[in-house]
Amino acid sequence: MSSKLFVSAQEVAEKAGVSRSAVSRTFTPGASVSAETRRRVLEAAEALGYHVNHLARGLMRNESGIVCLIVSDVATPYRSALLRELTIQLQNAGKVAMFINTDRSDGSVDRALQQAIRYRADASIILSGLPDKSITQLCLRNGQRLVLINRDDDQPGPLKINLDDFESGGRVATAFFRAGCRSLAFANSEAGTPSLMRREHGFVAAAAKLGLDVTVERHGSTGYEAGKVLAQRMLTRAERPDAVFCATDLLACGFMDAARHQFGLSIPHQLCVAGFDDIEQASWSSFDLTTFAQPVMTIATRAVEWLGSGRDDATSEVEHSVRLTAELIWRGSIRAG
């Protein structure tokens, strides 16, 4: 039994023959220590295997260096890509990511935020459901900063990062029209997430302007299986659509697979397809899907930058809202105009 677990600054100080504050200063960037003291401290620290205790440091500084990532559907391509970028950038900014998965729990986001508060996280980034207004307030009141990605909340305080979903819907409608398609469809999940609904509405609105009706169908989650089911529903209709915009790439993959393997349709010849997210699979030659790229890198950059910026203007009730544009990536699932 190694009863004595960690080495403390005290012990380092004794070994180096200096005061414990000297040790502390050595490990505090920008503190005044003489080169000689610093050398001796570092030497002793190295020999003893000393590591600053960030728990204690956080306690004193009232700043833990922890950022909480509140995520659902981690195993999904888009989410994991975003997660990857966020963690990398947070690390580069000297923060550490605490991960909270809200997949299999209820009241989950709220509980997650409680957890974040207990560990005195400096901030939380929410990629998942929308938290209760009261708990958001609690976070803010406790000096936590909040980032909402594609969540579209209307309360002031958090940084809200969203895309131009509505306009994207419009651009697809136009692209379909140019490709000669006249029987349009929109495949959505029944989740009813604001960003998903905006894509739908933008698409329907633009189609209407072009004088076209849109068949809208909603079913299940935003995943592959739901896409298959949607295809089965829409492609068995008497009047089969010749173009479909799927709310996410995963839906599109399921839709395409069903269209090809169950209905024997040729894409883009008999059916044009577009998706949203630009997940890796969209570029695979089995799909070669025209889609909108989520600006994952930019989202992460903006979020982390904002977290780094002084907390002075954070408390001010300014509307922090960022609107990014999703770039249309042309591939082979839509016929050339």
Added chain:
Amino acid sequence: MSSKLFVSAQEVAEKAGVSRSAVSRTFTPGASVSAETRRRVLEAAEALGYHVNHLARGLMRNESGIVCLIVSDVATPYRSALLRELTIQLQNAGKVAMFINTDRSDGSVDRALQQAIRYRADASIILSGLPDKSITQLCLRNGQRLVLINRDDDQPGPLKINLDDFESGGRVATAFFRAGCRSLAFANSEAGTPSLMRREHGFVAAAAKLGLDVTVERHGSTGYEAGKVLAQRMLTRAERPDAVFCATDLLACGFMDAARHQFGLSIPHQLCVAGFDDIEQASWSSFDLTTFAQPVMTIATRAVEWLGSGRDDATSEVEHSVRLTAELIWRGSIRAG
């Protein structure tokens, strides 16, 4: 400026008219508090918005409740699936996950472990590169527990979870043989990870027993693009293989796409394919890939269970090693025998 950030137990105690220890006890499961005191404390805590400071608690208890997840390639289907399961189970066990991404850094795992130590993580789970022996020792010496997943290290102390990769390779060789294939190939990445190499060796060994040679090719990472390149190399050969075992599903997806779309081959008619991991895409009808399922759930369960088990036997130098078997999932990419 809300100068006073968090509410402390002190304040709750004052408001409730009890001592601060009473407050502490109220929030410590299994401590003795009278119902009346507890009620008053909880009431005051609720009113003030009090949350136990886990930084301070960790400091006192010498147990932070933090488990460090050291991961690379998060955006990959298999990794993100494992990550998902681990985080869920850790949360259920009352732990919190700290996430460290080793994708874009060097000496990364070592630095990650340092970070884990600084936050006094109770344990680290490593899904990424292999850490330096010295730093592993440091972790263990500091009372941290280590779990290595598919890493196959030989030092004592950490829990090592591995699969029966070698045997899996053998089973695929037999399956190919039964399907009538006589010209076998193995598509591997050039990463040379032990688990990948064991799959290769098991496959080659079993094929040899059946009297068959295996063309082995290694290239790039374990991803889709590498699979395409491998296909281009192997399928342009004079003697084209009629069956290929890909070290990962991602490689298999790339290989299949190239085989079909660039070489016009029909699977499984002209070419049988098997993969490893059973990522979600393997079940998509575009691939319908026969593959081995990583027992993600079991891996996570074992890891978390072991972390929960008393730290008494942890310090003992017993060999902690778990060997799980990967189940073969039959789909359409291998002809029936």
Added chain:
DNA sequence: TTGTAAGCGTTATCAG
């Protein structure tokens, strides 16, 4: 530049 001393929010110990 350095050391001393106070304090951060907890929990553990030990009387009462």
Added chain:
DNA sequence: CTGATAACGCTTACAA
């Protein structure tokens, strides 16, 4: 069951 008191490991005035 309860309340005082002493840690825990660190930072940061303040004084030297």
